[in-house]
Amino acid sequence: MATTSKAATAQPAKPVGDPGAFSQAAECLKTLAHPVRLRMVQLLLSGRYTVGELAEDCSIPDNVASEHLRLMQRCGFFTSEREGRRVYYQVAEPHLENIMNCIESRFLKG
């Protein structure tokens, strides 16, 4: 017997947690935690867009948009494909849709 050995606070069992996994999760969330990047995720979940299109929608210069997109690509959120002089970005991480739905249901809706 005795699974916890110390402090009998009558709680429904403490969840286990690998510290490394929390760090990795925090990294990705940090990447998501920027208004422009959230908007870009929302847009790209609805289709393909170029750097310039995303920049214009977000009212920021192209090079700033490019840096945000690079950050998110590093996280595995997006991939990019060049077509002529344009570069199209698209969602690569399947869980982004779920997470964005959670965020939208809390902040972008009733």
Place this chain on the structure above:
Amino acid sequence: MATTSKAATAQPAKPVGDPGAFSQAAECLKTLAHPVRLRMVQLLLSGRYTVGELAEDCSIPDNVASEHLRLMQRCGFFTSEREGRRVYYQVAEPHLENIMNCIESRFLKG
């Protein structure tokens, strides 16, 4: 007619987005985007804990834990109740469970 008026890229309609809502969402995500804070959220979703208990689980000094908890309280994530010299924290934001589930299914599981 003519809902978009410019650029016929054959996309399934660009989602609308209130810039203020994205900023607010980004603020909250930033608060969540820290390994210690993620662990605290996970723990508090499973029950009530004191500052000292959370600090010990996270292997950080009490004052650091206290600051993390204060940040999350400011966001509306938690509330606190004093009981004697202990202070118990608990989840106040109902959406935290959904968001945490999304994060767990991506990072803390298969």
Place this chain on the structure above:
DNA sequence: TTGACATATCGTAAGGTTACGATATTATGT
């Protein structure tokens, strides 16, 4: 009241993030 415990707050130094401007790269058309 005194001492000890639990939590909170403050000042600060180290490190990280962001946007900007300038410059580089890649592709296209003439």
Place this chain on the structure above:
DNA sequence: ACATAATATCGTAACCTTACGATATGTCAA
């Protein structure tokens, strides 16, 4: 080859975040 368009990268300054140590506040017990 040249000019131009679209995107990417780099250096930098302003700002934000974090953890730490010291100190303060609140609570209890003797």
